[in-house]
Amino acid sequence: MLRFTSLGSGSSGNATLIEAKPCDGAPPTRVLVDCGLPPRQLATRLAARGLLAGDIDAVFVTHEHSDHVGGVLALQRRHGTPVWASAGTWAQATARHQNAPACLVARDGELIVIGSISLAPFAVPHDAAEPLQLSCSDGEHRVGILTDIGEPTDAVALALQGCDALLLETNHDPALLAAGAYPAWLKRRIGGDRGHLANGQAAALLDACRHDGLRHVVGAHLSRQNNRPELALAALRGAIGQGCASATQLTVADAANGCTWIEID
Numbered sequence: 696m697l698r699f700t701s702l703g704s705g706s707s708g709n710a711t712l713i714e715a716k717p718c719d720g721a722p723p724t725r726v727l728v729d730c731g732l733p734p735r736q737l738a739t740r741l742a743a744r745g746l747l748a749g750d751i752d753a754v755f756v757t758h759e760h761s762d763h764v765g766g767v768l769a770l771q772r773r774h775g776t777p778v779w780a781s782a783g784t785w786a787q788a789t790a791r792h793q794n795a796p797a798c799l800v801a802r803d804g805e806l807i808v809i810g811s812i813s814l815a816p817f818a819v820p821h822d823a824a825e826p827l828q829l830s831c832s833d834g835e836h837r838v839g840i841l842t843d844i845g846e847p848t849d850a851v852a853l854a855l856q857g858c859d860a861l862l863l864e865t866n867h868d869p870a871l872l873a874a875g876a877y878p879a880w881l882k883r884r885i886g887g888d889r890g891h892l893a894n895g896q897a898a899a900l901l902d903a904c905r906h907d908g909l910r911h912v913v914g915a916h917l918s919r920q921n922n923r924p925e926l927a928l929a930a931l932r933g934a935i936g937q938g939c940a941s942a943t944q945l946t947v948a949d950a951a952n953g954c955t956w957i958e959i960d
């Protein structure tokens with residue numbers, strides 16, 4: 696059985712936990728995708744799900760921005776948790792840390808096997824050194840995770856074909872971003888092709904990935920200033936409402952609580 700939960704989503708800190716429980720009674724495998732939460736917050740949010748930091752088998756870091764990497768070194772040092780990241784991501788993430796531990800090197804298109812979970816990383820356009828997003832599978836079901844991407848690309852849509860669940864960035868509403876208080880350079884960065892995904896872009900990507908087996912879609916990395924959950928949900932609903940995948944469950948992950956466990960059966 697494969698399930699996942701967001702522990703927090705957005706510019707204040709991202710972490711998504713994937714858990715696979717083999718049906719032969721073997722121990723579960725748990726992989727944390729990004730760790731942008733400080734240790735105490737991570738512990739509290741894991742405890743709310745009945746888990747400890749030491750229960751995490753590995754961390755995959757998508758890129759070096761602090762909302763994704765801020766708590767990784769503490770987790771690695773305290774619990775010896777193996778960390779996977781691209782070489783570019785890890786070089787940037789550890790540039791200001793003396794004697795930082797090494798990571799296991801993830802590469803675009805190279806499968807990583809951790810216990811009963813396999814990770815399939817793929818490159819994305821984002822203003823970081825070597826960002827990778829990914830899908831995670833237990834051999835039966837697959838969850839796609841995609842945040843921090845400036846624009847949907849054919850390669851990314853291809854990488855996410857056939858997923859049973861998607862955690863998909865719905866960062867901003869372009870009208871709210873344009874009318875908001877952010878300085879012009881930041882608006883350009885967020886809305887640019889190496890920034891963040893607008894609701895409509897997420898809907899277009901979802902439209903390109905939807906299929907009968909897509910059971911769950913979680914809107915993620917919502918901007919507090921430049922988006923509203925109802926706008927993100929309406930955009931996603933517009934993409935799945937037409938055609939075959941109308942049984943798909945929709946929700947959004949929030950900054951403080953993420954979302955509850957989502958089980959894929």
Ligand SMILES: [Zn+2]
Binds near residue numbers: 843916
């Ligand atoms: Zn981010």
Ligand SMILES: [Zn+2]
Binds near residue numbers: 758760821823843
């Ligand atoms: Zn980022």
